[in-house]
Amino acid sequence: MLRHTTMDTPTGPFTLVVADSGAVRAAGFTTDVPELVTLVHPSLREPLEPADDVGPAQAAVRAYLAGDLFALDAVTVEQRTRGEFMGHAWRVMREIKPGDPVTYTKYAELSGRPAAIRAAAAACARNAVALIVPCHRVLRTDGSLGGYRWGLPVKSWLLEHESAA
Numbered sequence: 001m002l003r004h005t006t007m008d009t010p011t012g013p014f015t016l017v018v019a020d021s022g023a024v025r026a027a028g029f030t031t032d033v034p035e036l037v038t039l040v041h042p043s044l045r046e047p048l049e050p051a052d053d054v055g056p057a058q059a060a061v062r063a064y065l066a067g068d069l070f071a072l073d074a075v076t077v078e079q080r081t082r083g084e085f086m087g088h089a090w091r092v093m094r095e096i097k098p099g100d101p102v103t104y105t106k107y108a109e110l111s112g113r114p115a116a117i118r119a120a121a122a123a124c125a126r127n128a129v130a131l132i133v134p135c136h137r138v139l140r141t142d143g144s145l146g147g148y149r150w151g152l153p154v155k156s157w158l159l160e161h162e163s164a165a
Helices: 033-037 056-065 084-093 104-110 117-125 152-164
Strands: 002-009 012-019 024-028 048-050
Touching: 002 033, 002 056, 012 033, 012 056, 024 033, 084 104, 084 117, 104 117
Parallel strands: 002 048
Antiparallel strands: 002 012, 012 024
């Protein structure tokens, strides 16, 4: 069973979809749970039920928003993909520290494939666990924001929040 909850944040609603194990399978700045679940690999989809509290992940998001920028590091996530690179790239993405964003070029290098800039960008685009797997910390090569599934104002706020601490 997957449980979901939506929290209020300074940038609007944020929804977590969490497995019974406590691992986050989807997260995003939305209230549209069915749409959010479409980002989850089919093998990780289960029946959904709403919950007021989905456990430690929810507490970690609250702590992050309150200024503990490393609170999300302890949150377990479950994402799957067909290729090896994407899964590896998501693990590498979690190592990008708050306040120290990288470009897609640097992210590709960190992921072990310096020429795979488009693949690095695809890892950001296909990330189902926004905020916890911090795709917002990856910028265009010229340093501009680039895209973000949940909107550039949200990405901008997250980066400002992380740089202010």
